[in-house]
Amino acid sequence: MSKPSNARGTRDFGPLQMSKRKYVFNIIQKHFEEFGFQCIETPAIENLSVLTGKYGEEGDQLLFKILNSGDFLKDIQASDLEKGFKKITFDISEKGLRYDLTVPFARFVSMNRNDLVFPFKRYQMQPVWRADKPQKGRYREFYQCDADIVGSTSLINEAELISLFQSIFKSLNLKVNLLINSRKILTGIVDKLNKLELFTPFAVILDKLDKIGWEKVSNELLEAGFSQTDCNSIKDLIEFKGDNLAKLNKLKSFYGSNEIGLEGLNEIETTLKFVETNGFKNQNILFDFTLARGLSYYTGLIYEGKADEGSFTSSIAGGGRYDNLTAAFGMPNMSGVGISFGIERIIDVLDDLNKFPEISSSASKILLTYFDEAGQIESLKYVNQFRKAGISAEVYSELGKIKKSFEFADKKQIPFVGVIGDTEIASQKIMIKDMKKGEQNLLSFDEFIDQLD
Amino acid sequence: MSKPSNARGTRDFGPLQMSKRKYVFNIIQKHFEEFGFQCIETPAIENLSVLTGKYGEEGDQLLFKILNSGDFLKDIQASDLEKGFKKITFDISEKGLRYDLTVPFARFVSMNRNDLVFPFKRYQMQPVWRADKPQKGRYREFYQCDADIVGSTSLINEAELISLFQSIFKSLNLKVNLLINSRKILTGIVDKLNKLELFTPFAVILDKLDKIGWEKVSNELLEAGFSQTDCNSIKDLIEFKGDNLAKLNKLKSFYGSNEIGLEGLNEIETTLKFVETNGFKNQNILFDFTLARGLSYYTGLIYEGKADEGSFTSSIAGGGRYDNLTAAFGMPNMSGVGISFGIERIIDVLDDLNKFPEISSSASKILLTYFDEAGQIESLKYVNQFRKAGISAEVYSELGKIKKSFEFADKKQIPFVGVIGDTEIASQKIMIKDMKKGEQNLLSFDEFIDQLD
Numbered sequence: 001m002s003k004p005s006n007a008r009g010t011r012d013f014g015p016l017q018m019s020k021r022k023y024v025f026n027i028i029q030k031h032f033e034e035f036g037f038q039c040i041e042t043p044a045i046e047n048l049s050v051l052t053g054k055y056g057e058e059g060d061q062l063l064f065k066i067l068n069s070g071d072f073l074k075d076i077q078a079s080d081l082e083k084g085f086k087k088i089t090f091d092i093s094e095k096g097l098r099y100d101l102t103v104p105f106a107r108f109v110s111m112n113r114n115d116l117v118f119p120f121k122r123y124q125m126q127p128v129w130r131a132d133k134p135q136k137g138r139y140r141e142f143y144q145c146d147a148d149i150v151g152s153t154s155l156i157n158e159a160e161l162i163s164l165f166q167s168i169f170k171s172l173n174l175k176v177n178l179l180i181n182s183r184k185i186l187t188g189i190v191d192k193l194n195k196l197e198l199f200t201p202f203a204v205i206l207d208k209l210d211k212i213g214w215e216k217v218s219n220e221l222l223e224a225g226f227s228q229t230d231c232n233s234i235k236d237l238i239e240f241k242g243d244n245l246a247k248l249n250k251l252k253s254f255y256g257s258n259e260i261g262l263e264g265l266n267e268i269e270t271t272l273k274f275v276e277t278n279g280f281k282n283q284n285i286l287f288d289f290t291l292a293r294g295l296s297y298y299t300g301l302i303y304e305g306k307a308d309e310g311s312f313t314s315s316i317a318g319g320g321r322y323d324n325l326t327a328a329f330g331m332p333n334m335s336g337v338g339i340s341f342g343i344e345r346i347i348d349v350l351d352d353l354n355k356f357p358e359i360s361s362s363a364s365k366i367l368l369t370y371f372d373e374a375g376q377i378e379s380l381k382y383v384n385q386f387r388k389a390g391i392s393a394e395v396y397s398e399l400g401k402i403k404k405s406f407e408f409a410d411k412k413q414i415p416f417v418g419v420i421g422d423t424e425i426a427s428q429k430i431m432i433k434d435m436k437k438g439e440q441n442l443l444s445f446d447e448f449i450d451q452l453d
Numbered sequence: 454m455s456k457p458s459n460a461r462g463t464r465d466f467g468p469l470q471m472s473k474r475k476y477v478f479n480i481i482q483k484h485f486e487e488f489g490f491q492c493i494e495t496p497a498i499e500n501l502s503v504l505t506g507k508y509g510e511e512g513d514q515l516l517f518k519i520l521n522s523g524d525f526l527k528d529i530q531a532s533d534l535e536k537g538f539k540k541i542t543f544d545i546s547e548k549g550l551r552y553d554l555t556v557p558f559a560r561f562v563s564m565n566r567n568d569l570v571f572p573f574k575r576y577q578m579q580p581v582w583r584a585d586k587p588q589k590g591r592y593r594e595f596y597q598c599d600a601d602i603v604g605s606t607s608l609i610n611e612a613e614l615i616s617l618f619q620s621i622f623k624s625l626n627l628k629v630n631l632l633i634n635s636r637k638i639l640t641g642i643v644d645k646l647n648k649l650e651l652f653t654p655f656a657v658i659l660d661k662l663d664k665i666g667w668e669k670v671s672n673e674l675l676e677a678g679f680s681q682t683d684c685n686s687i688k689d690l691i692e693f694k695g696d697n698l699a700k701l702n703k704l705k706s707f708y709g710s711n712e713i714g715l716e717g718l719n720e721i722e723t724t725l726k727f728v729e730t731n732g733f734k735n736q737n738i739l740f741d742f743t744l745a746r747g748l749s750y751y752t753g754l755i756y757e758g759k760a761d762e763g764s765f766t767s768s769i770a771g772g773g774r775y776d777n778l779t780a781a782f783g784m785p786n787m788s789g790v791g792i793s794f795g796i797e798r799i800i801d802v803l804d805d806l807n808k809f810p811e812i813s814s815s816a817s818k819i820l821l822t823y824f825d826e827a828g829q830i831e832s833l834k835y836v837n838q839f840r841k842a843g844i845s846a847e848v849y850s851e852l853g854k855i856k857k858s859f860e861f862a863d864k865k866q867i868p869f870v871g872v873i874g875d876t877e878i879a880s881q882k883i884m885i886k887d888m889k890k891g892e893q894n895l896l897s898f899d900e901f902i903d904q905l906d
Contacts (some may be wrong), residue, residue, distance in 0.1 A: 006500075007498045007499055010497075018492040021494075033816045035846075036815075036817035036845055069514075085525055085527075116467075152850040159833070160848070163837070392489055
């Protein structure tokens with residue numbers, strides 16, 4: 001007899017939490033489908049050959065690996081132990097748990113390339129697993145919600161994903177900002193400074209501006225090989241304040257005739273124009289050319305959503321364009337653009353801000369209770385009628401425990417209790433108590449239904 | 454560059470399969486909630502201490518075990534290898550993947566006993582993992598859909614679960630039979646024969662009647678310790694043909710005053726009466742006292758659903774009453790009753806019988822396409838209008854590729870294509886092609902919407 005517990009970093013979701021989760025999932029799913037995205041699901045278990053090498057060395061360490069079934073030691077010699085755990089891992093484990101939805105999606109596209117209709121718009125809402133150190137807000141098992149469009153380079157797709165972002169947070173009644181940038185804007189800056197070879201360190205260092213400030217960023221840039229003059233130019237750009245248009249103009253004059261930089265600016269302008277045409281105001285879309293985003297596979301527009309209320313500063317959505325996601329699976333030149341909603345964080349933010357609508361965890365609208373066997377039989381008849389009318393209903397399971405059944409309904413937040421005794425059977429009515437108002441009325445089935453609307 | 458594949462026994466679900474799956478999941482979920490069941494979710498990863506020892510020795514072997522993160526070898530000596538893989542497993546792995554939904558549910562109930570309102574009615578629809586040999590219809594990752602009621606011994610619960618079964622398959626338009634029995638019926642038989650100590654072998658052997666026939670069953674019974682007279686009595690019962698009432702009477706006269714047997718008969722009778730009261734006809738509910746069901750934790754009524762059309766003979770749902778499910782987690786005497794729907798098999802059966810309604814995998818109702826930039830802008834305006842009206846819509850992403858966009862809509866089974874050119878912009882209308890009928894009409898937004906209803 002063991003005292004049970006959850007595995008570290010994992011959670012159970014009880015009825016109330018599930019109601020909240022479903023509220024958010026349903027809104028996101030509704031908009032995904034409204035925008036023409038099709039649902040796919042991939043398995044939790046993937047071959048390690050699919051997963052490893054896709055998330056960097058740190059990611060490889062964070063993959064949950066599954067022990068081979070049967071005698072996994074049969075080809076292992078005592079001397080093999082000296083190889084160390086990293087090498088031996090692949091001798092005793094060939095499968096792992098999904099680490100994100102992007103790599104399995106790339107595998108799916110590559111494997112089904114002949115059957116899919118491109119541009120292919122898919123969404124996916126499934127859990128992923130990471131052997132991270134658990135801490136507040138960081139779990140080892142959590143859901144991701146991704147929408148991607150692959151097989152088209154049109155900026156309409158970027159605009160659609162941004163409109164999708166706007167729709168979803170409007171429905172969730174959460175104020176958000178969307179920072180946007182383009183990898184080409186960043187490339188344009190280093191290209192203009194004749195330091196194209198320093199693009200990667202530039203992006204990585206710039207990404208830290210928020211956290212470590214300009215002083216440290218400039219030191220790191222100097223160490224990485226930028227000159228003091230370069231740093232001055234970059235500082236001049238970074239310190240510039242203004243709205244999107246002013247920022248775009250500032251960069252335009254900086255770039256002069258630099259092609260890649262101008263291409264980046266054009267991406268931003270066109271996308272913003274499309275989003276506005278799509279019916280969304282752009283006030284909360286902030287062009288921020290210090291946004292770099294960690295993932296190395298982005299090649300074009302990138303964006304990151306943050307809550308604009310409450311104290312949450314971390315990202316609640318993000319994404320961008322990538323050109324070579326499926327190349328690792330033997331399918332080069334498949335450009336795509338995606339957005340990922342940080343559903344766990346969104347739920348935390350909504351909870352913190354008390355932004356959930358009044359959600360009841362109770363599945364039932366009415367509980368039927370009774371004094372004796374005749375009432376029990378009558379209750380069973382009614383419960384079926386309620387369900388046929390689309391009203392969730394349940395019968396209290398014990399005879400003659402009226403008081404207990406009311407307590408039960410109260411604790412479960414069931415809004416109505418119907419009592420069925422001899423009078424009710426004789427009159428073909430139900431004594432219905434509105435648990436919120438505390439009122440009680442003798443109503444026929446139809447009268448009650450009418451009153452509900 | 455690896456040629457990617459799915460891990461053995463796992464599957465991807467593309468848009469069409471997902472539409473079919475969602476159709477079945479949604480129907481089951483709708484009825485679960487109609488009957489007052491509340492949704493919970495438990496994590497995929499559980500501590501092995503929760504999982505092992507709950508599914509028998511074979512089950513323990515079929516658990517997917519997760520390699521500890523970090524240096525899992527640090528406490529392993531070369532000499533440990535001699536212990537063999539079974540023992541070493543627990544040195545290098547402390548977590549595993551959920552094998553079913555029942556054990557995690559029992560853990561959940563036990564851990565949350567002070568917060569839950571009993572009787573607690575929960576449903577759960579999540580994947581489970583088993584390291585079984587994959588074969589047709591048997592996967593290593595598959596969904597289970599369970600509904601359970603714990604904390605009440607009333608037979609109303611059994612009746613509600615059977616009514617739930619009837620409702621779900623009625624909605625799925627699938628003819629099914631439900632075999633029911635009670636463990637007490639079986640106990641009564643061995644008790645009457647004064648062989649109570651042989652209950653377990655009796656149940657196990659009887660369970661094989663379908664597969665191996667009476668001859669072999671009777672040999673096994675003799676070997677297990679039953680006398681020839683016992684076998685004759687059992688044969689007399691088994692060979693008896695008749696409807697439920699006749700069978701109940703046959704057993705009644707066999708039992709005489711045997712208490713446990715009569716209790717079992719009473720369970721069947723009362724439950725069937727409740728189900729009829731609940732509004733469901735009992736014609737497809739077949740009392741079958743050879744039904745034993747493998748799982749040893751059942752103590753009362755047991756039932757098993759089978760399709761009554763097509764060539765599928767295997768079980769598509771099953772369940773029963775258990776009295777001690779949470780005892781393994783330190784919470785004795787918590788009686789419960791449950792039903793599990795074999796969703797993967799249900800999907801296979803519906804597919805095989807062509808019983809899915811016309812399901813389109815396309816998320817979009819209409820695709821908008823255009824010749825030039827003016828049309829593109831207009832399309833982006835319209836697409837937002839459609840979505841606001843609750844109609845899934847998408848914009849073709851390329852300029853001036855009218856023919857390609859029609860092919861795209863055709864392949865994706867999008868039912869309408871709207872073309873927007875200069876005439877359309879001038880008249881504020883859309884040239885809408887009904888892809889099924891092949892008709893084309895110039896319609897205003899409102900005219901099209903009206904026509905859709």
